[in-house]
Amino acid sequence: MPTSRTDVLAGRHPVRDALDLADGRIEKVYLQKGVHGSAIDGIRRAAKTAGVPVQMVPRPKIDGLAPQAEHQGVVAVVAPVAYLDLDDLLSGIAPTLDEVREAKPVLVALDEIEDPRNFGAILRSAVAAGAAGAIVPERRMAPLSAVAVKASAGTALQIAVARVANLTEALHQLKERGYWVVGLADDPAPGVETATVWDYYWDRPVVIVVGNEGGGLRTGVRAACDVLASIPMRGPAESLNASVAAGIALFAAVRERA
Numbered sequence: 001m002p003t004s005r006t007d008v009l010a011g012r013h014p015v016r017d018a019l020d021l022a023d024g025r026i027e028k029v030y031l032q033k034g035v036h037g038s039a040i041d042g043i044r045r046a047a048k049t050a051g052v053p054v055q056m057v058p059r060p061k062i063d064g065l066a067p068q069a070e071h072q073g074v075v076a077v078v079a080p081v082a083y084l085d086l087d088d089l090l091s092g093i094a095p096t097l098d099e100v101r102e103a104k105p106v107l108v109a110l111d112e113i114e115d116p117r118n119f120g121a122i123l124r125s126a127v128a129a130g131a132a133g134a135i136v137p138e139r140r141m142a143p144l145s146a147v148a149v150k151a152s153a154g155t156a157l158q159i160a161v162a163r164v165a166n167l168t169e170a171l172h173q174l175k176e177r178g179y180w181v182v183g184l185a186d187d188p189a190p191g192v193e194t195a196t197v198w199d200y201y202w203d204r205p206v207v208i209v210v211g212n213e214g215g216g217l218r219t220g221v222r223a224a225c226d227v228l229a230s231i232p233m234r235g236p237a238e239s240l241n242a243s244v245a246a247g248i249a250l251f252a253a254v255r256e257r258a
Contacts, residue, residue, distance in 0.1 A: 007143070008077060008078065010066035010074070010075050012039045016046055019046035020046055022050050023082045025078050025081070027078065028053050028054075029055070030054075030062060030075045030077075031054060031074060033056050035072075035073035043074060052138075062074075080156075084160055086135065086162045089135070090133075090177060100179065100205050101205065104205050105206075106131045107131060107133050107207045108208050108246060109135040110137075111212060111218055112211075113136075113142050113213065114142050114212065115142055116144075117151040117243075118151075118213060119136075119143075119151070120148035122134075122210060123148070124153055124155045125250050128250075129251050133162065134162070136162070136164070137164060171207065171224040175226070178205050180227070181224060181226050182208050182249070182253075183209040183222055183227070183228045184209065184210055184228075184249055187228075189219075189222040189223060192223065194227065194228050194230070195227050195229050195230075196231070197229045197249050200252075202252060202254075203256060208246065208253060210249075211242070212242075
């Protein structure tokens with residue numbers, strides 16, 4: 001199917017076929033407002049089955065995503081690589097509790113990062129720090145698109161990424177598998193320990209959780225953390241960009257490791 005963007009699939013049949021394939025690469029489906037019919041209904045059902053969000057948008061949005069393509073009112077954003085299931089990601093890193101404790105993997109989890117450039121920059125830092133994988137939510141998350149891959153300087157294709165329906169539940173699963181969950185936040189939450197990235201004890205299996213650019217960590221995600229780690233700042237800036245904060249925490253986590 002011809003299209004000028006490598007991260008977009010256009011047309012009713014190509015999008016439906018990709019959804020039915022269920023390989024985890026479809027990020028989101030855009031449907032043109034006012035377009036109806038059995039094919040559109042089928043795409044909606046297939047997207048729901050695959051856990052792929054669907055958004056109704058005006059015609060100019062569709063045209064912008066797939067210029068000069070015969071899109072028929074249907075466009076899907078496609079990741080350059082397939083996402084993994086969380087169990088498959090974790091089993092590939094360290095399948096047993098003893099192996100987790102021995103290997104002490106570092107993972108990064110992203111809580112609704114909206115900017116694909118931030119997404120790509122975080123993955124670049126994760127690869128550079130030797131992180132074993134990344135975890136992202138299915139909804140309200142920037143796509144692993146060509147923009148994100150470019151921002152990562154291509155390294156986004158070198159790290160395994162799992163996509164989960166519920167990030168809070170995924171963090172609890174990680175804790176059960178021997179990981180310590182460290183959320184990046186400047187403000188405390190009831191019942192959650194606090195530390196700075198400089199004084200936290202990183203020599204253990206850890207998951208670093210990075211919050212949304214504007215809202216930070218959601219309440220449920222915060223509560224699932226073992227500790228909330230802040231980054232002390234000497235200057236007058238109120239906060240750091242999400243990708244910068246993630247990079248600092250990732251290298252703090254691996255600083256004392258061999």
